[in-house]
Amino acid sequence: MSEALMDHATRTIEVGSKSFAAAAKLFDPGTRRSVLMLYAWCRHCDDVVDGQELGFNVADPDGHHGRHGHDPAARLAVLREQTRRAYAGEAMADPAFAAFQEVALRHRIEPRFALDHLAGFAMDVEGARYETIDDTLRYCYHVAGVVGLMMASIMGAHDPEVLDRACDLGLAFQLTNIARDIVEDARMGRCYLPAQWLREAGIPPHEIAEPRHRAALARLAARLVDHAEPYYDSAAEGIKALPLRSAWAIASARNVYRQIGIEVKRRGAHAWDERAGTTKAMKLWLLAKGAARALSSRAGAMRPRPAGLWPRPGRPGAGDAPGAAHARPA
Incomplete structure (x- = not known):
């Protein structure tokens, strides 16, 4: 894969997730x-689903560009087809899919994980509503939990x-993201808070x-942050x-x-005055704590996953997750 593509991937993570970009530097090079x-x-x-290119053109399965205009559902269908073609070993003209193909086939990432991730974008496209916290967790699974599964692979x-714990970390990350971005998401017409919670709080969705x-x-927001805690614990x-490494x-x-969740909770009503994050000094401290955690984890067996988590x-031996039937298009 070209160095230009690697440079693009590095810039993408530095712009899209400064928090994860810092941690990603700790992996071994491969x-x-x-x-x-x-x-x-x-x-x-x-x-692509949002109609943004980030430097790459979007090709449909026949290699034509721009045929679907700004129709998110059509763009999503193209992404699904490209993903299937990537797993089939076909030549990928799109650089992002060429990279994905290399990674997915080399590390035996299950196709259903990638397709489940695309299903998360479909939930946004279809305007899914979230009645219960289980519905919100279902969304978290698609947009972040399966990313954890692919990363673990x-x-x-x-x-x-082990994959359960990787998924739990993705769930915790996304619950934190939702708490941090509640107001920003609302201004874009999106809400991932359970409708039950909003009614209890007396906040009309609009x-x-x-x-x-x-x-x-x-x-x-504090309730969401607290709900993430057992998933962070499980992931550890x-x-x-x-x-x-x-x-x-x-x-x-x-x-x-x-720590971002802790900061959102600490700020209270001022949590959305500016985007919550961590300082450089705090990141360095947390990276040092991460090193200590990694070293101490070498001893002892993994404890059973706590009962009651989503x-x-x-998962082999498990049925559909609770709440799967409740998140529905608006």
Whole structure:
């Protein structure tokens, strides 16, 4: 794969996720390359559905460009077809899909993980609504949990128990992202908070971004942050199963994202005055803590996953996750 594509992948993660970009530098070079390529593909697909190119042209399965205009559903269909072709080993003209093909086939990433990720974009395109926290977790699974599954595959983890922990980390990340971005999302007409919670708080869905609801909204954000905690705890156990450098990177990413949630909760009603994040000094401290966690994880077996956590769909021996039937188009 060309150095230009690697440079693009590096820029993509630095712009799209400064928090994960810092942790990604801790991977060994081969793992880091694959992680960046996968992240760039995820970002590319998101941008294509939104009608943004990020430097790459969007080709349909026949190699034509721009035929579907700005129809998100048509663009999503193109992405699904390109993904299937990538897994079939066909030549990929699109650089993002050439990178994805290399990573997916080399690391045996299950096709259903990639297609499940695209299904998350479909939920946005179709205007899915989220009645319960299980519905919100279903969305989190598609847009972030399966990314954790694909990342774990890159690190050589294919055991279902380890994949559960990787998915849990993605769920925790996305719950944190939702809490941080509630107001920004609302201004774009999107809401991932459970409708039940909004009713309990007395916040009409079309008024989420209004300043007069900030105190009530802060309580809901804190509730989301608290809901993420058992998933962060579960994910910490999975670090034991990763190679040391990967364990360091993932432990650090866990620390940084968790700290963002802590900051959102600490700010209360002022959480959305400016985007919550971590300082450079704090990141360095959290990376050091990640190193300690990775080293200490070398001893002892992984404890059982706590009962009551949301079960990922398609797990061997498990049925569909609860709430799967409730998230529905608006």
